[in-house]
Amino acid sequence: MNLPFVLAACLRRCAFVATLVLLCIAPRAVLAQTCTFTMSNIAFGNVSTITGSPVDATGTLTANCSGIAAANVEFCLSIGIPSGGFSPRTMTGPGGATLSYDIFTDSAHTTIWGSVASSSFPERIVDIPVVGGIVSVSLTVYGRVYAGQTTVQPGSYSQAFATTDTLFTYLAYTGTPPTCTGSSTPSDRLTFNVSATVIADCNMSAAPLAFPAATSLVSQVTANTSLSVTCVSGTPYTVALNAGTTGGGTVASRFMLLSGGTATVNYELYKDAAFTQPWGDGTNGTTTDSGTGTGTAQSLTVFGRVPAQTMQPSGNYSDTVTATLTF
Structure with a gap:
């Protein structure tokens, strides 16, 4: 019988077939983009909000790609909230108050960063060459809070960008660059937050207070000047006046000193034209002046009086009073 030979042949044939099957199903390595x-x-x-200057800040958007089997990657980068508008965007604060700002593609803050969904404010398009199947890019996002928002009150303001507000599409290509219009895949969506604190x-x-020249002090001499106070809207403030630099004076009764001499002339400062409310620091029978900021300049009048007194040597008399603004 030739059975052993037949079995051997079968085994060899089966092994050969199995080897062919294994070779056929072995997968080919493919890089994932x-x-x-x-x-x-x-x-x-x-x-x-009262400085008259904008406030700037930056963020960073990064992209890291691998497995790119092409020469370039074009990034189509949309930052939106189109329902609220692109310019200005607004942060929300206390009681629904808003603070206007924008996001820009450039450090000069001239080009607003928009969305592929907007014809007026387009998305940012960046084209990066591929090196070894890898692309890495880091982009600065420029933010600016606009100046001149004098009516905005102090508090914390913010705007949250949800995944529905961002769309970052990437398109690998070789040759002619693709168009971003209508492109939505492959892509990613992220969240981020914009915040600011409006401070009090x-x-x-x-302005100087100058009493008129007098040849006699047998009767009082009066004059007035003004202080200009500008505070962020809604900010309460208080203004106090000190006793001045001439020795012997108090917040209720100050002295001017003769230039080049030692003689003094008594004078007083008041909040009112009737000279009934001495303006000082709240001590020694005096009061302070106060108000609430509007975001624009507010004028406070200082009324000065030189009461009747013994005439001193002729010359120029002066004193320096410090006004302290507390808020």
């Missing part, structure tokens, strides 16, 4: 994005928050920090802030300026 992927891009991942990250987006930082944009935090403006403290914002004063004030500034003040003062």
Whole structure:
């Protein structure tokens, strides 16, 4: 019988067939094309609305791609909230108050970063060459809070961007660049937040108080001047006046000193034209002046009086009073 020979032949034939099957099903390695994005928050920090200057801040958008079997990747980067408009965008604060700002593609803050869905404010398009199947890019996102928002009150303001407000599409290509219009895949969507804190802030300026020349002090001499106070809208403030630099004076009764001499002339400062409310620091029978900021300049009048007194040597008399603004 030839059975052993037949079995051997069968075994060899079966092994050969099995080997062919294994070779046929072995997979071919394929690189997966992927891009991942990250987006930082944009935090403006403290914002004063009375400085007359915008406040700037930046964020960062990064993209890292691998497995790209093409020469270039074109990124179509949309930042939206089109329901609220692109310019200006608005952060919301206390009681529904808003603070206007925008997001720009450039450090000069001239080109607003928009969306593929907008014809007026387009998305940002960036074309990056592929090196070894990899693309990495980091883009600065420029934010600016606009100046001149003098009626905005202090508080925390923010705007949250949801995944529906961003669309970051990436298109690998070789040759002619593709168009971003109508492109939605492959893509990614992210969330980020824009925030600012409007601070209670004030500034003040003062004009000199000049009494008219007098040949006699047998009767009182009066004059007035003004302090200009500008505070962020809704900010309460208080203005106090000190005793001046001439020795012997108090907040209720100050002295001017003769230039180049030691003689003094008594004078007083008041909040009212009737000279009934001495303006000082709240001590020694005096009071302070106060108000609430409107975001624009407010004028406070200082009424000065030199009461009747013994005539001193002729010459120029002066004193320096410090006004302290508390808010």
